[in-house]
Amino acid sequence: xxxxxxxxxxxxxxxxxxxxxxxxxxxxxxxxxxxxxxxxxxxxxxxxxxxxxxxxxxxxxxxxxxxxxxxxxxxxxxxxxxxxxxxxxxxxxxxxxxxxxxxxxxxxxxxxxxxxxx
Amino acid sequence: xxxxxxxxxxxxxxxxxxxxxxxxxxxxxxxxxxxxxxxxxxxxxxxxxxxxxxxxxxxxxxxxxxxxxxxxxxxxxxxxxxxxxxxxxxxxxxxxxxxxxxxxxxxxxxxxxxxxxxxxxxxxxxxxxxxxxxxxxxxxxxxxxxxxxxxxxxxxxxxxxxxxxxxxxxxxxxxxxxxxxxxxxxxx
Numbered sequence: 001x002x003x004x005x006x007x008x009x010x011x012x013x014x015x016x017x018x019x020x021x022x023x024x025x026x027x028x029x030x031x032x033x034x035x036x037x038x039x040x041x042x043x044x045x046x047x048x049x050x051x052x053x054x055x056x057x058x059x060x061x062x063x064x065x066x067x068x069x070x071x072x073x074x075x076x077x078x079x080x081x082x083x084x085x086x087x088x089x090x091x092x093x094x095x096x097x098x099x100x101x102x103x104x105x106x107x108x109x110x111x112x113x114x115x116x117x118x
Numbered sequence: 119x120x121x122x123x124x125x126x127x128x129x130x131x132x133x134x135x136x137x138x139x140x141x142x143x144x145x146x147x148x149x150x151x152x153x154x155x156x157x158x159x160x161x162x163x164x165x166x167x168x169x170x171x172x173x174x175x176x177x178x179x180x181x182x183x184x185x186x187x188x189x190x191x192x193x194x195x196x197x198x199x200x201x202x203x204x205x206x207x208x209x210x211x212x213x214x215x216x217x218x219x220x221x222x223x224x225x226x227x228x229x230x231x232x233x234x235x236x237x238x239x240x241x242x243x244x245x246x247x248x249x250x251x252x253x254x255x256x257x258x259x260x261x262x263x264x265x266x267x268x269x270x271x272x273x274x275x276x277x278x279x280x281x282x283x284x285x286x287x288x289x290x291x292x293x294x295x296x297x298x299x300x301x302x303x304x305x306x
Contacts, residue, residue, distance in 0.1 A: 003263045006286045012293060013258040016162070016239045020154045029149050029175050030142070033182040 073099065123147075134191035145185070148194075149178050156202050162255040163206050165244045173209055177202045199260055203270045210248070242292040246285055249273065253281035254289065 073096030080086035080093060091097065125133045125147040133151075136144035156177050160170035180201050188197055243251050249271075256267045264282060268275040 003257075005258060006290060009258055009286055009289060009293075012239050013162075017155065017158045017259065020157050022150050022153050025153050025157065025171065025174070026146060026149050029153075029178045030146055032175060032179055033142075033145070 130194065131191040134185075134188070134194045138185050138188055138191065140186075145182055148181075152198060153178070156198070159202055159255065159259055160206065161240060162243055162259050163252060165240070173205055174202075176209075177205045180205060199262070200270065203256065203260075206252075207271065210252075239289075239293065242289055245292060246288060249277075250281045250285040250288075253278050254285040257282050258286075 073094065074090075075095050076086070076090060076093045077095060077098065078093055080089060086093075124143050125136070128147075130148075130151065133144045133147050137148055153174065157171055157174040160173045160177075161167060164170045164173065177198070181198060184201075188194060243254065246254065252271060253267055253273070256262045256270065257264070262270070264275060264278045267273070267282075268278045271278070273281075
């Protein structure tokens with residue numbers, strides 16, 4: 001069966017699709033859509049009120065976690081003392097370097113896998 | 119010129135573009151231009167004029183909330199159609215009426231009592247099962263293809279074709295007496 005329509009029904013539907021008075025309907029829609037903005041503002045304020053104390057509460061733990069992370073990635077893998085030589089090799093003698101190399105290796109492997117599939 | 123008629127003579131793509139940017143006067147003009155079509159769609163789908171108007175209002179409220187997502191103004195008519203169908207389907211799912219397994223034959227008795235009276239198209243549509251009426255209205259009022267109806271309603275294409283064919287036959291038989299009696303008068 002095709003999408004062909006019954007011409008008699010098409011005429012009836014077209015006739016039934018008559019213009020309707022718009023004033024009251026349009027006014028109602030505009031009133032209801034103007035009310036819509038008020039709850040959104042209220043929701044935004046409520047979210048701020050809830051988020052602000054939560055952010056204040058978690059600020060200290062997050063700060064401590066970041067400090068711990070910085071100490072971890074700058075920690076030397078091999079203890080080379082505190083001399084100038086130790087400081088010079090610190091950029092490659094740290095946990096952060098190992099993590100960076102690991103990430104680069106993973107990226108290279110992933111690319112190779114995807115290019116092999118492509 | 120009053121604010122409400124500011125865009126009365128402007129082409130629709132321009133008015134849509136302004137509405138997308140949050141211009142409420144442009145949106146009001148779109149409501150004015152499209153309200154008859156949307157309200158008539160809901161009147162064909164529901165049997166209740168008040169409910170139809172309420173659903174049509176929900177359509178335009180949703181349009182106002184989401185029109186910012188409309189990328190291409192030229193697609194507004196199809197997009198509005200889709201919003202209207204979604205509003206109807208959401209309303210319908212609340213009562214779970216689409217899932218009923220009513221068949222056309224279930225309505226034979228009530229149809230027989232009505233045949234011969236001056237029934238209009240809405241009353242004739244009201245005698246069809248919900249899913250059949252939806253397919254018929256989307257085909258004849260919204261002028262959607264069977265494939266589009268299947269996509270919009272999530273009904274299988276074969277079911278849509280069957281609903282449209284059987285629904286059209288039933289509608290024609292219901293309306294035949296009226297069509298014979300009436301000349302070219304618009305049903306009221």
